[in-house]
Amino acid sequence: MSEINGYGIERDEALALVQEHVKSQNLINHSLAAEVVLRAMAERLGEDVEKWGLAGLLHDLDVELEPELATHTTRTVAILQEKGVSAEIVEAIKLHNLEAHPGEVRSTHFQHALAAGETITGLVIASALVRPDKSLASVKVKSIRKRYKEKAFARGANREIIAECEQCGIPLADFCELSLTAMQQISDQLGL
Structure with a gap:
């Protein structure tokens, strides 16, 4: 466990944890996309880029073990708590899937950002996959909108x-642009 950055985990440890728990390359790519979108959101809002990026990267550790929305995030929360990851990161990850936590609500910018940021990645990737070249480089913001x-x-x-x-x-229009631009920066890693 790392205490250097104050979050209980460094970025390379977080990536190793994702690779340990998630076997599908598409799902790993989703985590990488969520990370880069969250980092871009944090930068735009003057928030903690490292913390937001770690939440994006770690948010779906149990997606293959708990694919049902009614239980998804429960094991992730346990894994991250055991590793000593910051309670704020763990709470945002927990609340990105409210179906597993009835009665709870997202209440902070960080929690809303993780939910929105990880969700838009699917829309951006789908927009690339319907292009003839299946490339993020050819996707336009107006197409996502x-x-x-x-x-x-x-x-x-x-x-x-x-x-x-x-x-x-x-604003939604800005968010579409921010997300696409962020994901285009790692298009080689995403295979798009």
Whole structure:
């Protein structure tokens, strides 16, 4: 356990933990995409880039072990608490899936950002995959905004959760651009 950054875990330890618990490369890529989007959100809002990035990277540790929304995040929370990860990061990760925690609500910018940031990655990736070249480089912001309005497109990308970006002070149009730009920066890692 690392105490250097005050979060109980360093970025390379967090990535190793993701790779230990998540075997699907697509799901690992989702975590990397969430990390980069959260870092970009934090930078824009003047928040802690490292903390927000770690939450994005670690948020789905149990996605293969607990694929049902009713239990997803429960093992992640236990794993991260055992590792001594910051309670604030653990709480944001827990609350990114409210279905497993009935009666609880997201109340901080950090919690809303993680939920919105990890969710929009699916919309951005789906927008790339329908392009002839399947490349993030050819995706335009206006395409993501158009796809956002198409409820049948990328159904798993819950539009209400994506819209929580506005509760953090980032308008939806700006959020689409910020997310696409961030993900384009790691397109090679994402294979897109």
